[in-house]
Amino acid sequence: MKEISRSIKKKDHDNKIEGxxxxxxxxxxxxxxxxxxxxxxxxxxxxxxxxxxxxxxPLPEGYTYVDRNDVPGDNNVxxxxxxxxxxxxxxxxxxxxxxxMLVGPEEAVVDELLAGVKVEYDxxxxxxxxxNGTEAFxxxxxxxxxxxxxxxxxxxxxxxxxLTGYQDQTYLEPQGMMAxxxxxxxxxxxxxxxxxxxxxxxxxxxxxxxxxxxxxxxxVTGGGFGGKEDFPSILGCQVAVAAHKTGQPVRCVxxxxxxxxxxxxxxxxLCRYKLAVKDGRVTALEADVRFDAGAYSTxxxxxxxxxxxxxxxxxHIPNVRVTGKAIKTNxxxxxxxxxxxxxxxxxxxxxxxxxxxxxxxxxxxxxxxQHFAKQGDMTSTQGRYHFPVPIPAMLDEVDALCALRRKHQxxxxxxxxxFRRGIGFSAIFxxxxxxxxxxxxxxxxxxxxxxxxxxxxxxLASNGDIGQGVRTTFxxxxxxxxxxxxxxxRYEHPDTARVPDSGPTVASRSLMTVGELLxxxxxxxxxIWQDGVEQEVEEHYKEPDFVIPFYLDRFEGDAYPxxxxxxxxxxxxxxxxxxxxxxxxxxxSFDVGTPVDENIVLGQMEGGFLQGxxxxxxxxxxxxxxxxxxxxxxxxxxxxxxxxxxxxxxRLHVEEYPDGPYGAxxxxxxxxxxxxxxxLEAVEMALGGMKRxxxxxxxxxxxxxxxxxxxxxx
Amino acid sequence: MNGLCFWLNGKELCYDxxxxxxxxxxxxxxxxxxxVKCGCKEGExxxxxxxIDGVLMNACCVAMGAVEGHEVLTVEGYRETERFKVLSKAxxxxxxxxxxxxxxxxxxAAEALLRVKPHxxxxxxxxxxxxxxxxxxxxxxxxxxxxxxAKEGDGLW
Numbered sequence: 123m124k125e126i127s128r129s130i131k132k133k134d135h136d137n138k139i140e141g142x143x144x145x146x147x148x149x150x151x152x153x154x155x156x157x158x159x160x161x162x163x164x165x166x167x168x169x170x171x172x173x174x175x176x177x178x179x180p181l182p183e184g185y186t187y188v189d190r191n192d193v194p195g196d197n198n199v200x201x202x203x204x205x206x207x208x209x210x211x212x213x214x215x216x217x218x219x220x221x222x223m224l225v226g227p228e229e230a231v232v233d234e235l236l237a238g239v240k241v242e243y244d245x246x247x248x249x250x251x252x253x254n255g256t257e258a259f260x261x262x263x264x265x266x267x268x269x270x271x272x273x274x275x276x277x278x279x280x281x282x283x284x285l286t287g288y289q290d291q292t293y294l295e296p297q298g299m300m301a302x303x304x305x306x307x308x309x310x311x312x313x314x315x316x317x318x319x320x321x322x323x324x325x326x327x328x329x330x331x332x333x334x335x336x337x338x339x340x341x342v343t344g345g346g347f348g349g350k351e352d353f354p355s356i357l358g359c360q361v362a363v364a365a366h367k368t369g370q371p372v373r374c375v376x377x378x379x380x381x382x383x384x385x386x387x388x389x390x391x392l393c394r395y396k397l398a399v400k401d402g403r404v405t406a407l408e409a410d411v412r413f414d415a416g417a418y419s420t421x422x423x424x425x426x427x428x429x430x431x432x433x434x435x436x437x438h439i440p441n442v443r444v445t446g447k448a449i450k451t452n453x454x455x456x457x458x459x460x461x462x463x464x465x466x467x468x469x470x471x472x473x474x475x476x477x478x479x480x481x482x483x484x485x486x487x488x489x490x491x492q493h494f495a496k497q498g499d500m501t502s503t504q505g506r507y508h509f510p511v512p513i514p515a516m517l518d519e520v521d522a523l524c525a526l527r528r529k530h531q532x533x534x535x536x537x538x539x540x541f542r543r544g545i546g547f548s549a550i551f552x553x554x555x556x557x558x559x560x561x562x563x564x565x566x567x568x569x570x571x572x573x574x575x576x577x578x579x580x581x582l583a584s585n586g587d588i589g590q591g592v593r594t595t596f597x598x599x600x601x602x603x604x605x606x607x608x609x610x611x612r613y614e615h616p617d618t619a620r621v622p623d624s625g626p627t628v629a630s631r632s633l634m635t636v637g638e639l640l641x642x643x644x645x646x647x648x649x650i651w652q653d654g655v656e657q658e659v660e661e662h663y664k665e666p667d668f669v670i671p672f673y674l675d676r677f678e679g680d681a682y683p684x685x686x687x688x689x690x691x692x693x694x695x696x697x698x699x700x701x702x703x704x705x706x707x708x709x710x711s712f713d714v715g716t717p718v719d720e721n722i723v724l725g726q727m728e729g730g731f732l733q734g735x736x737x738x739x740x741x742x743x744x745x746x747x748x749x750x751x752x753x754x755x756x757x758x759x760x761x762x763x764x765x766x767x768x769x770x771x772x773r774l775h776v777e778e779y780p781d782g783p784y785g786a787x788x789x790x791x792x793x794x795x796x797x798x799x800x801x802l803e804a805v806e807m808a809l810g811g812m813k814r815x816x817x818x819x820x821x822x823x824x825x826x827x828x829x830x831x832x833x834x835x836x
Numbered sequence: 837m838n839g840l841c842f843w844l845n846g847k848e849l850c851y852d853x854x855x856x857x858x859x860x861x862x863x864x865x866x867x868x869x870x871x872v873k874c875g876c877k878e879g880e881x882x883x884x885x886x887x888i889d890g891v892l893m894n895a896c897c898v899a900m901g902a903v904e905g906h907e908v909l910t911v912e913g914y915r916e917t918e919r920f921k922v923l924s925k926a927x928x929x930x931x932x933x934x935x936x937x938x939x940x941x942x943x944x945a946a947e948a949l950l951r952v953k954p955h956x957x958x959x960x961x962x963x964x965x966x967x968x969x970x971x972x973x974x975x976x977x978x979x980x981x982x983x984x985x986a987k988e989g990d991g992l993w
Contacts, residue, residue, distance in 0.1 A: 131928045138936030139924050139943060141871020141911040148870040292971050294875050294883055294937035344873075344937030345971055378876040589935030589972045721931035721977070728974030729934065756880030756969070764962040764975040 126602055126784045129721035132594045133613075134342075134587065143342040146298040146313040147375045158300065160229045161188075161364050161374035162236055164221045165384060166214035169248035169452040169749030173214060173221060179238030182231065188364045189222035195330025199359055200323060201352050203259075206418040206455065208328050208359040213246070215417035216453050217750050218384030220356075225364045225372055248452035248749050252392055252414040255449035259419040260426055264677030266504055267441030272406030276398035280478050284395065284470035285819035286798075288743040288751075289388035289736075291459050292761050293588075295344020297385055298375035299357040301325075301365035309362050312339035312617075315354035316346045317626035318584050322618045324355035325362045336362070337619035346588035347733070348458030351628050352420050353385050383754040386457025387743070389413040389425060389448075391466035393433075395474045398441075402482060404475075404493055406441035409433040411467060415448040416455035422448035425456070427557050427674070429463025431681045434502050435471035436513060436551050437493040442502055444677075452749050458628065460730060460791045464552060465737065465798060472548045472799030473818060480812045486803070487530055487547055491517070494549070505670050505680035512777045513549050516689040516711035520547070523709045523771060526691045533807050542810075543706070545693040546803025548796040553682030554779070554788035555631040558672040559665075567663040568622040569639040571600060571647050575656050579604065579647070581613040581640060583624035585632040590790055591722040592632050598719060599637055599783055603644035604651075622660070630686070630788030633718060637783040639663065666781045684779045686787045687713040690796035692735070696808040701827035703805055707769040708735060708797065715779045715787035723789055727772040730793030736762045738798035738820045840904040845869075845913025855901030860884045862900055863910060871911035871940040875969070882968030885941035886910050892948035892967070911940040919947060922989035926981040934972035942968045946982045954993035955986055 137143045152158060164176070178187055190197045190209040197211070198204040210219050221241060226232050249255055273279055299313035311325050318338045325336045338358070343350065357374060364372040376385065391413050398406035411430050415422040430446035479489035495501075497510045521527050529545045537543070555561055570582035579600060587593040597611035604611070624636045639661040647659045665683075672679035693706040710731055717723035740760045743753040753759040772793070778785025798820050805822055809815040815830050839852035844867065851862060860877070863869040863886070872895055875883030879897040886895045887909040914920050923943055926932075933939050942965060949956055949964035956964070961982045962975070970978060986993070 129931060132931055132933060134936065135928045135931075135933050136924070138933050139911075139927055139939050140915045141869075141940045143936055144870070145873070145937065147874065148864075150865075150868055292969075294881065294935065294969060294971055295873070296875070343935065345935040347971070378878065378881075591931070591934070719931070725931055725934060725973055725977055728976050729972045730974075732974035733971070755878055756876050757878070761969060761971060763967075763969065764965040764979060767974075768959070768962055770974055770976060 123720065124716055124784060127717045127720045129719050130594065130598060130608065132591060133597065134593050145295055145344055146300055146341045146373065152302050152371045156371055157227060158371045158373045159225050159227055159368060160232050161223045161225045161361055161372045162232050163223050163374065164236065164239055164241065166210065166217060166219040166221055167241065168214065168243055168245050169217050169250065170246040171214055171243035172212060172246065173210065174242040174244055176222060177240040179235055181235065185224065185226035185231065185235060186368050187222055187224055188367050192367045193328055193363050194366060196327050199356050200327060201355065201420045202423045203419045206356060206420055208363060218454055220360060223360055223364050223374065225368060250451055250453065250745065250749050252390060252412055252449055252451060255451055257450040258447040259415050259450055260423045260448040262426065262430060262446045262677065264503065265443035269406050269408060269441045269443040272441040273398045276400050276405060278399050280397045282395055282474055282477060283818060284393045284473055286391045286466045286469055287821055288390050289459060289741050290382055290743060290759060291347040291349030291387065293345025293347060293349055296376045296378055296381040297350065297353055297357055299354055299361045300371065300373035301361040302371040303365050303369055309336045309365065311336060311358045311362050312341050313354060313358065314343045314350055315340050316350045316586055316588055316628060318586065318616050318618050319623045320626055321355050321358045325358050328359040329362055329366060337617060339617040340586040340615045342615065343586055343588045347460045348462065349386060351458040351626065353457065378756065379754045382759055383751045384454055386420065386455055388459040389415065389456040389463065389466065393467060393470035395470050397474060397478055399478060404437065404439050407434050407439045409444045411444065411446040413448045414451055414456060416451060416453045418455045420455045421457045424557060425458065425463040428553065429467045431502055431557065432464040432467045433471065435468055436495050436549055438495040438499050453745050460733065460794045462791065465795050468550045468795050469799050469820060473802060476803050477812050477816065485531060487527060490549060501681065503677050503679060503681045508668055509684050509779065510777055511687065512713050512775055513687055513689060516687060516713065516775050517549065519711045519773060519775060520689045520691050520709050524691055524693060524707055529693065534811060540699050541695050541697055542808040543695050544804035544807030545691060546800040546807065547691045548800040549689050550796045551685040551687050552630065552788060552792040552795055554684050554686055555635055555682060556629050557681055558674050561635065561663060562665045565625040567625040567636060567639060568660060569624040569636050569643060570622055570658060570660045571640065571643045573647060573657040575654055577610060579606065579611045581611065582621045583636050584616045584618065584621050585624055585627045585636050586616060588627060590726060591719065595633055595718045595722060596637060596640055599641050600644045603641055604648055630790045634782040634786055634788050635663065637718065637786065638781065641783040683781065684787055686789060686792040688792050688796045690800045692797060692800040692804045694804040694808055696805060696827060698831060701824035703739065703824060703827060705735065705767045708767050710772045710793065711775050712772060712793055713775040713777045714789035714792060715782055716776055716785035717774055718783060718786050723774065724772055726789050727793045728770055731770055731772060731797055732762050732767055734794040734797030735767055735801060738801035738822065740821060740823055742821045742823060840900050842903045842905060843907040845909060851900055853900065855899060857900045858896060859898040859900060859903060860895035863895055869910045869912050873937055873940065875937065882941045882945065883938055885944050885968060887944055887948060890948065890951055892945050911943060914944065914947065919989060919992050922992060923985045926985035926988060930977040930981045932973060932977035932981045938968055938970045942970065942978060950986060950993040958983060
């Protein structure tokens with residue numbers, strides 16, 4: 123193990139465990155001692171309707187109503203496109219869309235007033251059908267090879283459909299933002315968020331102030347997982363407009379039901395896959411990928427891009443044609459969630475490969491292994507796997523952990539009795555960092571180190587610690603290069619008034635990309651170090667030379683400079699009487715390059731693994747025929763507890779990446795992606811395999827098992 | 837004295853608000869005890885868990901009238917103890933704290949277990965923590981930290 127990998131005590135440990143960390147809801151007053159007004163949103167009651175009127179109850183003194191007419195700048199929030207409004211326009215497009223905000227000193231009074239608001243609607247038929255939806259925000263096509271010819275010459279052609287559901291990020295701290303007008307005329311916005319500069323751009327535009335008129339601070343943030351990538355820009359604009367109108371600090375913290383029902387989540391998907399097989403080998407793939415985007419486009423473009431690029435999985439398939447659509451429906455806009463579109467398509471290709479293998483009478487592990495891409499092979503976008511693909515070695519490691527191959531064959535034999543077992547396996551990658559040329563052309567990250575006269579060093583960057591540990595790992599890198607004790611290097615929560623834009627806290631990029639900038643900055647600072655004076659060093663992102671430029675219009679080139687890899691295995695026992703699926707063991711090998719702190723990386727792998735298992739099994743969320751999400755509480759939306767997967771084992775496999783700090787690659791998202799198909803393969807195997815019960819959708823709960831078994835022909 | 841008198845982190849207090857007020861709101865807003873987090877306000881997530889007479893309770897589901905005459909302990913009180921220090925070190929050694937939002941409740945859940953079962957099995961730890969949702973860690977680090985604390989703090993519980 124490298125020195126840098128040795129675990130250290132996290133810098134935020136004491137404050138968090140002692141209950142001293144201040145999350146946005148914890149400020150009793152503002153820092154300058156002002157009272158904070160409570161803001162609550164009026165959410166649309168219908169999936170599509172014209173808003174005819176909003177009638178307010180009489181407002182006591184000090185209570186204010188805010189809506190789009192109060193937005194001093196632009197009522198459009200820039201995310202990727204500009205279609206998301208700060209407050210609704212003439213129509214509402216999904217249940218929960220914010221119409222306006224009531225603001226005042228006492229929460230109980232605001233609640234009472236909220237109950238007295240009458241909104242008159244003229245209802246319009248909503249669009250609620252992913253399968254038949256025709257309005258696509260984004261419609262992408264790409265491919266390579268001669269797909270038609272491969273299908274014409276195939277021995278056999280397979281077609282199948284795969285479905286995945288919503289998944290909510292379920293960070294433990296709900297969404298919350300606060301805005302404070304400052305004496306110099308600036309608006310100070312802070313809260314639970316991942317991307318200070320995204321919020322900065324959005325608020326400056328909504329207030330019409332220009333970038334100097336606002337500054338954004340990330341407070342201590344109780345989890346994100348992607349859920350606090352785009353949404354805080356919207357909520358940040360809403361509280362900023364309310365603070366602008368009232369001239370007072372305003373805070374809005376969602377309750378859990380609002381959060382589950384009305385904030386972005388993972389896109390439900392419908393994938394239609396078609397594979398050509400000749401001489402026992404897959405020769406062509408045609409994939410038609412549809413994501414349910416919801417009512418506004420928010421992040422769907424980039425989520426869909428990552429999803430369709432991963433459509434062929436880690437397999438080398440010579441002829442590929444992919445189409446991807448983000449379909450507009452009148453439902454809550456979907457956004458970012460760990461994995462970012464890839465869990466949906468990896469689920470499809472992994473299950474498809476399992477089913478083709480079963481039809482061919484080959485063990486699916488062997489069949490997949492015959493198709494693994496290797497270093498130097500072409501990627502789905504005609505880029506290259508520039509670095510070793512360590513999947514075969516990782517498969518052996520997982521096999522050693524749980525006797526995967528032996529059990530995979532044993533459990534595939536016919537089983538009788540009430541309790542039946544299965545074991546499933548998946549092999550996946552996660553493209554490290556932004557898709558395509560985003561890092562080079564859009565983000566252009568800058569990070570700084572400031573050394574003070576007393577010899578302490580401060581990291582200046584805009585990446586937030588959302589639990590993943592960058593408040594510890596960034597200083598760890600810098601202290602390592604400067605040979606300084608860790609307590610002499612600090613990284614505070616970023617405030618855009620003080621830090622450069624090192625990009626958002628997304629795409630598993632912070633440590634790999636910004637961490638490398640900091641490593642290089644630290645080396646330069648070491649070279650110019652002078653005792654007793656203040657010094658500053660700045661580093662800018664530069665794309666590695668080996669990267670084949672990516673063209674988004676054609677989906678050609680290196681979509682990612684490198685990849686993180688994982689092999690997952692899940693062993694289950696299904697109770698055919700109750701439908702209950704018990705996870706006997708979950709095993710994973712993860713290659714995220716060199717861990718810059720082993721405990722922190724293992725914590726990411728284990729946490730992501732469990733989220734993936736929840737996604738596959740119990741995390742069920744759906745909208746009804748009116749477009750309403752019914753699973754809006756922890757009673758109806760279940761996430762795993764400490765008892766659900768007692769045996770979860772994560773191991774690290776290190777394939778160093780030369781352009782990441784000490785060989786580190788992107789880590790955070792990887793572990794969620796592989797477990798769902800491994801889980802479902804295991805359940806399907808326990809039920810007797812594809813020929814008896816062909817499974818093709820997640821989540822797959824105990825109820826689904828019973829419904830499926832009831833279909834069994836006696 | 838008037839109102840509802842109870843012990844809070846070792847100090848006797850009398851609350852003069854409504855008996856129906858929610859303990860969670862009172863702890864956070866009146867007594868400024870912000871370690872008590874609101875994760876759902878429906879008794880499902882454990883982020884607001886406190887000890888009442890040593891028993892783990894979700895403060896969002898407790899009315900002030902019910903705490904009269906009882907002892908309430910939050911992390912602000914518990915962090916002064918030796919037991920807390922052992923737990924904190926065990927959590928730190930495994931980097932078991934990620935976003936931190938569930939952690940005060942988690943630590944009190946560990947205390948509630950260890951005071952009745954100083955040497956629990958892994959299964960007992962998992963059961964004792966199962967009312968506290970953590971979305972970050974996958975629980976392994978937390979469970980192992982509690983097991984390590986039970987060993988390290990032998991004799992404290």
